[in-house]
Structures are given as C-alpha cells and as structure tokens.
Amino acid sequence: MREPDQSDGLDHLFTETVQETMDSSVYGAWRGIRDPEAVPLSFGFPYPDSFPNGELVSAAKSLFDAEGDCALQYGGGEYADALPEVIVDRARDRGIDCTTEKIHLTNGATNAIDTVCQTFLDQGDTVFVESPTFMGALRLLRNYGVDIEGVDMDESGLDVEALADDLAAREAAGEPLPKLLYTIPNFHNPTGVTLSAERRERLLELAVRYDFLVLEDDPYGQLRYDGAEPPPIKALDETGRAIRVNTFSKTIAPGVRTGWIIAAPSFVKQFDRINAGGEPSFTRGLIARYAEDGRLDRAVGELSAGYRERRDRMLESLDERMPPGTTWSEPDGGFFVWVEFPEGVDAEGMLHDAIDEGVAYLPGSFFYHEEGGTRNARLSFSHASPAEIDEGIAALAAAVRAEAPTIEAGD
Amino acid sequence: MREPDQSDGLDHLFTETVQETMDSSVYGAWRGIRDPEAVPLSFGFPYPDSFPNGELVSAAKSLFDAEGDCALQYGGGEYADALPEVIVDRARDRGIDCTTEKIHLTNGATNAIDTVCQTFLDQGDTVFVESPTFMGALRLLRNYGVDIEGVDMDESGLDVEALADDLAAREAAGEPLPKLLYTIPNFHNPTGVTLSAERRERLLELAVRYDFLVLEDDPYGQLRYDGAEPPPIKALDETGRAIRVNTFSKTIAPGVRTGWIIAAPSFVKQFDRINAGGEPSFTRGLIARYAEDGRLDRAVGELSAGYRERRDRMLESLDERMPPGTTWSEPDGGFFVWVEFPEGVDAEGMLHDAIDEGVAYLPGSFFYHEEGGTRNARLSFSHASPAEIDEGIAALAAAVRAEAPTIEAGD
Known part of the structure; x- marks a missing residue:
C-alpha cells in the first residue's frame, strides 16, 4: 500500500465553498x-417498457452507415450538428421564439442547471426557489454557497403575490434581493401543480422590477394528460431574463443524458465559453438520427x-x-x-x-x-x-x- | 419577435469571474x-478508420439483450455499475494502487479537469502549468479567475529544478505559492516529450514541501510506440497529492466522451458530491460491455x-x-x-x-x-x-x- 486511504490533512486545499459544504449531511x-x-x-424513473432500446440500436446503425467516418469523432458529423435544430423546431411549436443561437446543449437538465449556476451565481448571492422544490436543484445550489430562500406555493403553483410582498419588504428593509428564481412551472416536482398563465406573466414583471433571472426547468411539460398547456415562461419573456432548461431524459430515456438551455444569445455565448461538461457527439448524433423519422413525436x-x-x-x-x-x-x-x-x-x-x-x-x-x-x-x-x-x-x-x-x- | 436578440443590459448578472473573462479573445x-x-x-483527432462503429452497435445490442429494462434508466444497470472496475483493473496494470473508492467518472478528460478546478480553485489562487501546455486546460483555468504561471520544459519534460528554484524564490519573497500544478507527463500536448521517472519523484517531493496538488493528465500514456513507460505520477504518490485524469477518447473514440479521475477517497467524495456533469448511463454500460470481451486491450x-x-x-x-x-x-x-x-x-x-x-x-x-x-x-x-x-x-x-x-x- 503506497497510498493512504484518505488524503489526511489536505482539506485546506478545497475551495472555500467546498470546505463550507463538505459535511452537508x-x-x-x-x-x-x-x-x-x-x-x-x-x-x-420512467417505466422500463418505455425505453426505445431497439430503436436506438437501429438509429446507431443508420448513423454509422451515414457518417461512419465522423460520428464518433470530436464534434461528430452532420447529425450531431443538427441536434440544436431539432430542439429549435420543438421549442417553436411551444411558442418560443427560438434560433440555434439561443441553444446551449448540455448533458441533461442537472448539468444545464449547474451551467446556469456557474455562469450567474457568486458566493453569497440570494436565490429563490419554490418551497418545496426538486431536491437535486437544492443540492446544486448549495454547492455555490448561495443563500436559498423558499417561496410558498398553492394549487396554482408559486404564490407570486406573496413573492411580490416579500420582494417589496426586502427592498424597503435594504435586504438582499434575489439574483435568480428557480421554478418548475409544469407538473412541479414534487407537488405536481402547474403555474397559471397569469402568474407566469406576473413573475416576469417582478423579474424586471427587481432585476433577477427566472430559471424555468420544464422536464415534464410535454407529458400532459389533461387540460391545455399554459405558454412556457420563456415564450412570454420579452427581456431575456428567462432561461429555460429541458432534457430528453423524460421523452427518450434518462440514460442518453442530453439536455439543453434556451436563453438570450449573449448568455449562450458565455455558457459555450465556460462549458466543460464534455460533448458526447455520439449520443447527440444518435438522438438527431432517432428524431429524424418523427420518432420523438x-x-x-x-x-x-x-x-x-x-x-x-x-x-x-x-x-x-x-x-x-x-x-x-x-x-x-x-x-x-x-x-x-x-x-x-x-x-x-x-x-x-x-x-x-x-x-x-x-x-x-x-x-x-x-x-x-x-x-x-x-x-x-x-x-x-x-x-x-x-x-x-x-x-x-x-x-x-x-x-x-x-x-x-x-x- | 417577442424577444430581443441580446439580453441588453444584463451583463451585471454574470458572476464576477465571467464578467472579468467574458471578452477573452x-x-x-x-x-x-x-x-x-x-x-x-x-x-x-483519431484517424477515421480507428472508430469501432460496428463493435459499438454489437455492444449496444448485447447490452440491451442483457439488461434492456435498465440500461437506459437513471444509473443504468450492472454494466454501467461495473465501469469503475474496468478502470481500476487497468490502473493497477500501470502500477497504481487503485480501488473503486478512488474513481470518479466524468464526461471526458476536459470535464475531469474542470471538476478538479471546481473542487480546489478559488478565485485568485495560483496554478502552475507547463509552458507550453494544452490550450483546452488554459481555457478552463481562465474560467476560474486564477493566476496562471508557466514552468519551462526541456526534452525530459517539465524542468523540475527550475520549478524548485522558482518555488524557493517565491517562498523567500512571500509571493504566492501554487495551489495546483497541471502536467501532461506522457507525450505532452503540444511538445510530445515525456517527463522522466526521476523528475516525477522530485515533483512529488516539491508538492509535499510547498503544499500543492499535482494534476496528472494522461490521455496518451497507453499509446506508446517506443521505449519503456515511466511509472504514472499517481503510482509514485504516497501522500494523496496527485490527482490523475484520463479518458476513453483516445482508446475508444472521442464521441463516447467518458473519462475519469483517480484520487484519494476523500477527494472523490467531494467530486461525487458536487458533480453535476450528468451521468450518461447508456454510454457507460456500452463501454463496459465493449470492454468485457478484451476489446479495449x-x-x-x-x-x-x-x-x-x-x-x-x-x-x-x-x-x-x-x-x-x-x-x-x-x-x-x-x-x-x-x-x-x-x-x-x-x-x-x-x-x-x-x-x-x-x-x-x-x-x-x-x-x-x-x-x-x-x-x-x-x-x-x-x-x-x-x-x-x-x-x-x-x-x-x-x-x-x-x-x-x-x-x-x-x-
């Protein structure tokens, strides 16, 4: 045994934030x-019968037949290149004014949320979340050393008037205002409720008034079994303050781990610049090939x-x-x-x-x-x-x- | 057009580091x-004929035959679970005292380096790199707002005695000492030179003496065409200060984008905790299935x-x-x-x-x-x-x- 089981005495080399959060139970x-x-x-977890195993094998064969010389290369081939267009088309179907300049690809929604955190959150910033909210998002936010504040919900989602009152009170008292508000507007995790269209508009007004970003996490929005879909927050956004994250984990399978961010081009430019998530060109080509036959719909x-x-x-x-x-x-x-x-x-x-x-x-x-x-x-x-x-x-x-x-x- | 092409006037919402580095040309x-x-x-880039297209299709088929109910699930099945063991076996073959507790999987080597940066680098820390070094590593380091200092090289790699002199001079002058030194010891990118065994030992001595980490990036080490392999730095490390990153990009294909970190268990625990790179269970299962038949060797x-x-x-x-x-x-x-x-x-x-x-x-x-x-x-x-x-x-x-x-x- 040359190496000890622990790197005893090296904890001081961790970042300040890691040292503060490392014992988080x-x-x-x-x-x-x-x-x-x-x-x-x-x-x-999606149910096991939902996995498109055979179709992904077929898509892999077709992908390699079409571009076997580059499907596994850095960057991949034309199919991998075309994946943002697949996403743009689907975003437009949902009312979002989208172009490829507004798309940043990620390795799933968690990686997307993390990219947003890394781009916007300094230690000590304040972040608002729905109370309750997705435990995975809480875990990520804690890594950034931010102050997390919960906003109450009711059967129409995030209580935007309670939020408005809280923001006004904070402003009056000189207390910190949020840099970012994280919301799951459709079929919220964990409560299942959906934010009403009126509240979405109001939330964006508050974001402008109090100078914060709205991070819209919508992994479930396409899986609607009743009722009409309210517009995505990003479809209502006229100021670039809304950032939308989404994933193929729920519409193809979690194992393909491919997600994306839709945001203003100036934000996407920074996501692209600092991106270090790794770009799995094979998976991206595979999904684009799979989507080509209308299989995704x-x-x-x-x-x-x-x-x-x-x-x-x-x-x-x-x-x-x-x-x-x-x-x-x-x-x-x-x-x-x-x-x-x-x-x-x-x-x-x-x-x-x-x-x-x-x-x-x-x-x-x-x-x-x-x-x-x-x-x-x-x-x-x-x-x-x-x-x-x-x-x-x-x-x-x-x-x-x-x-x-x-x-x-x-x- | 509801949304402007730019989120004009929102740059102040970026992190301090993003604001400082966003115009990096x-x-x-x-x-x-x-x-x-x-x-x-x-x-x-690997040459196009090197890509194992057909073998990955076969591996995908076999993977789904064996565990079609979970290969695409969050976490994947037994093959995805077994990938760390594949890595442990290969690390031991190269003289590293490795266990699965010392492995953190990543989406390629760049994501691995970024994970190390995120875990250890505070803004203003000093990082030493070989001069010249991998441009992708420079790009990542710049995202963390650290001071980067180059160390000269010769035909035996990083000049450790020049490094020793520099460290002594810094200590004497009360100047900042490095938190981390990044090195590509084998077939260095871009110079192609290999760090001698004696210098590897000396580098680790200096790391202990001056309290820094050694980040060993070894994507090419297995692709040796002449001569004997010096031991990996991690194989010589008795103190846990060496952190080794590696990838399947050069031995399978870049498109599978799967890498790993070998480090002390207490470090791996933090990598796991802050990890938000997304875990592509399908790709991990695919690689483990591909490796099972000795195909990787x-x-x-x-x-x-x-x-x-x-x-x-x-x-x-x-x-x-x-x-x-x-x-x-x-x-x-x-x-x-x-x-x-x-x-x-x-x-x-x-x-x-x-x-x-x-x-x-x-x-x-x-x-x-x-x-x-x-x-x-x-x-x-x-x-x-x-x-x-x-x-x-x-x-x-x-x-x-x-x-x-x-x-x-x-x-």
Whole structure:
C-alpha cells in the first residue's frame, strides 16, 4: 500500500465553498431508499417498457452507415450538428421564439442547471426557489454557497403575490434581493401543480422590477394528460431574463443524458465559453438520427398514454384506499403526486415501516431547504406498473394506519 | 419577435469571474482552423478508420439483450455499475494502487479537469502549468479567475529544478505559492516529450514541501510506440497529492466522451458530491460491455500500430522535406510533434498561406498562457493517413520556404 486511504490533512486545499459544504449531511440521503421487494413510488424513473432500446440500436446503425467516418469523432458529423435544430423546431411549436443561437446543449437538465449556476451565481448571492422544490436543484445550489430562500406555493403553483410582498419588504428593509428564481412551472416536482398563465406573466414583471433571472426547468411539460398547456415562461419573456432548461431524459430515456438551455444569445455565448461538461457527439448524433423519422413525436404520444394510465390508477387507488385525513394533489401531467398524511404521521419516520409493508416513497422533508414537509410524501407514478401502483398504495395506506392507528375510528 | 436578440443590459448578472473573462479573445480562436482541402495536422483527432462503429452497435445490442429494462434508466444497470472496475483493473496494470473508492467518472478528460478546478480553485489562487501546455486546460483555468504561471520544459519534460528554484524564490519573497500544478507527463500536448521517472519523484517531493496538488493528465500514456513507460505520477504518490485524469477518447473514440479521475477517497467524495456533469448511463454500460470481451486491450494494440506508422511517416517526411534551421521533437508515443521553424518565420502569420499550400496546423502561440511559441507549430499525426501526412509536410515545407525565402540559399 503506497497510498493512504484518505488524503489526511489536505482539506485546506478545497475551495472555500467546498470546505463550507463538505459535511452537508443531506447529500445522498435519498440514495438508500431502494428495496427490491417494495413497489418503487420513490424516484421519477420512467417505466422500463418505455425505453426505445431497439430503436436506438437501429438509429446507431443508420448513423454509422451515414457518417461512419465522423460520428464518433470530436464534434461528430452532420447529425450531431443538427441536434440544436431539432430542439429549435420543438421549442417553436411551444411558442418560443427560438434560433440555434439561443441553444446551449448540455448533458441533461442537472448539468444545464449547474451551467446556469456557474455562469450567474457568486458566493453569497440570494436565490429563490419554490418551497418545496426538486431536491437535486437544492443540492446544486448549495454547492455555490448561495443563500436559498423558499417561496410558498398553492394549487396554482408559486404564490407570486406573496413573492411580490416579500420582494417589496426586502427592498424597503435594504435586504438582499434575489439574483435568480428557480421554478418548475409544469407538473412541479414534487407537488405536481402547474403555474397559471397569469402568474407566469406576473413573475416576469417582478423579474424586471427587481432585476433577477427566472430559471424555468420544464422536464415534464410535454407529458400532459389533461387540460391545455399554459405558454412556457420563456415564450412570454420579452427581456431575456428567462432561461429555460429541458432534457430528453423524460421523452427518450434518462440514460442518453442530453439536455439543453434556451436563453438570450449573449448568455449562450458565455455558457459555450465556460462549458466543460464534455460533448458526447455520439449520443447527440444518435438522438438527431432517432428524431429524424418523427420518432420523438410518436414517443411523446405513447409515453403520455402510459403515464396517464399510471396517474389515473394512482389517483383511483388513493381515493379507494387511503385513510381519512389524507389529501393529495391531482396533477394534469408529469410524474408526481404530493400527499399530505393525517396529523401525527411523520413521513420520514414512517418510511422504514412503509418499505416493510411493500412501498417506497420520498419523504416531503427532502424537498425543503429548511424545515417543512414532515407530513408529506412524493409519490411517483412513472416507474411502477398500474397493478404495482395499486399494491403500493395499499401498502402505503396500511403503513399510515399503523403509524396513526386512531384514524381507524373515523374510517 | 417577442424577444430581443441580446439580453441588453444584463451583463451585471454574470458572476464576477465571467464578467472579468467574458471578452477573452482567445476563446475559440482555433475553431476556424479547418479547410476541407488542407491536410489536417491541426487537431488531435483519431484517424477515421480507428472508430469501432460496428463493435459499438454489437455492444449496444448485447447490452440491451442483457439488461434492456435498465440500461437506459437513471444509473443504468450492472454494466454501467461495473465501469469503475474496468478502470481500476487497468490502473493497477500501470502500477497504481487503485480501488473503486478512488474513481470518479466524468464526461471526458476536459470535464475531469474542470471538476478538479471546481473542487480546489478559488478565485485568485495560483496554478502552475507547463509552458507550453494544452490550450483546452488554459481555457478552463481562465474560467476560474486564477493566476496562471508557466514552468519551462526541456526534452525530459517539465524542468523540475527550475520549478524548485522558482518555488524557493517565491517562498523567500512571500509571493504566492501554487495551489495546483497541471502536467501532461506522457507525450505532452503540444511538445510530445515525456517527463522522466526521476523528475516525477522530485515533483512529488516539491508538492509535499510547498503544499500543492499535482494534476496528472494522461490521455496518451497507453499509446506508446517506443521505449519503456515511466511509472504514472499517481503510482509514485504516497501522500494523496496527485490527482490523475484520463479518458476513453483516445482508446475508444472521442464521441463516447467518458473519462475519469483517480484520487484519494476523500477527494472523490467531494467530486461525487458536487458533480453535476450528468451521468450518461447508456454510454457507460456500452463501454463496459465493449470492454468485457478484451476489446479495449486489442484496440490499444491496433491503435498503437496505426499511430506508430503515422508518427514514423511524419518524422521521415520532416527529415526529408523541411528546410534547414527547422527542428522538431521525436515523441515515443501520443499524437504530436512540436516543430520550431527557422528564425524569421511567424507560425501564426504563416498559417493562412500554409492552408493555401494544403496543410493545417496549430500555431505554437495557442499553447502559451502569455507570449511564446511564435516560431513553433504543433503537428498532429493522429488524424491524416500516412500518405496525406507526407503531402502535408511537403506543403508545410513549401510554406516555410515561401515565408523565409533566404533559407533556400543554405538548402
């Protein structure tokens, strides 16, 4: 053994921010929430039958037939080059005035959010997030040494009037105003709610008034099962303050890990300049080839049908099986239902017993920067089959009854 | 048009470092150096016949046959999980005491270097680099707002005694000492030279004495055509100060964009924690499946034969064709020959004419943080065929003669 197991005494070489955050206990807390016997309602994983395995093999063959001399080269060939155009066309279909100069490709949405953070966030800046919000975004933000502040939500998403009041109060008191507000406007993770069109307009007004950026994260927007789509925030943006991130993880598969940012060209220029995520030209060519035959549009339709069935089954099962005092959101799309358990139930404390009963979920507290969500759970209907979802909800109901047995009296 | 083409007036929202570096003119200067008519001696691109197109299609099929329910899922299946073990085995073959706890996977070597920068470099830190060095590393370092200092090289690589003198002088004068030293010890980019074993030991002594990290970037180490391999710096490291980055870009193909860091477990823990590069589980599973049949070892042998032939042809052509007063390095491996043109030749100024003559190269000045390399060029023998290489060197010789016609007198 030439090398010690630890680089003892070298912690002082880490950046200031790493030294301040390195003992953060939150990191990875959710990674252990897996049990092969439990129905997986925990993670926002696509269901296994949704993966286009054979079609990607065919796309790889066609790609190499067409440009075998450069598909694996730095930069790739014409297919990899064409991927931004695939994205532009789809963004325009959703009302966004998009060109390739407004596109920066990334290795998935998390890498996209990180690129935005690296470009705009100095240590000590203030960032507003929905409360609750995507735990992965919280994890990234914490790496930048910023002050994170939560904004309350209701059934129409981020409460923009509460936000307006908070901003006015901060300004009056000389307190820090946000540099950036992070939002998941469609089928929000974890609550499943959608930000209304009026609130989107109002949010952009506030961004101009108080000089902040709006980071719109929309991985689920195309997976809508009911109702009409409000315009993307980026489609309403007239000032360049909205930055939109998206991914093929939910419409092709997570394993291809390809996402993008849509932003003002002057922002994209800096994303391109500082970019060091690595450019997987093979995957980019593969996706462009896969999309060429209209396969991406067909996939969105097929996936929406598969997820709609799962959502419907979850909502039916919740209705049928959960004890009184339990409430939940009814999302029009996406992957998630947000449940509130009866008084006295601690969702994090109950998790171990729930897994023993046969279901895994994520406790609500994981989605809060500070305290919150102790009675909540995020249930993902994306991964399990409809029959498994019903079993999982039955197990969850049993766990809740065991945790708060007095409920039975009123049942 | 709802959105302006520029986000006018929003530059103040960029980070301090972005604002300081955003007008850097160096970025992308090399991207225009392409001409379909010119022999490409410019970029370190693998030759097109080297790409394992068919084998990757077969590996994709086998991967999906084995684990079609999870190869495209977040995290992937057993093959993606096994990739660190593939890397551990190969690192041990090169004398490194490696375990999976010492591996952090990245999206290529550039992403690996960036991860190290993000983990260790605060604005204002001092970083030492070889002078000249890889222009991509200079680009990344500049993003972090660090002070970059060059260390001279000779035919045995980084001049460690000059480094020792500089460090002692800095310490005596109370000047900043480096946080990190970046080196490409094998078949250095751009000079092609290899750091001697004795200097590797001495460099590690200096790292301990002056409290800095050694970042060993070794993309070419396995592509050796002559001579014996000195031990990797990481194999000699007893203190955890050496951090090694590597990639499959040169041994499989750039398009798969998969690299890794080997470092002390306490460092890897932080790389994992702050990581936001995106984890392309499909590509990782694909590489592990491809490697399973010994394909990776066979590929290194085949590639080495292909590159050796190209190197030999380039050195022969240089010998035969270049005017007197031109000198060049004779690398034992890797991709690059470093040329010094006769007095009076400006390599950057000559480039346009050289492309007209039929050859593209990278001017030496691109590889210097400050002034330097005006009479140098990096020639890559990795991309063109042997016959094209000979044509390219003939064109280069013609360009040099045209640039400095007085040479002819002594020819």
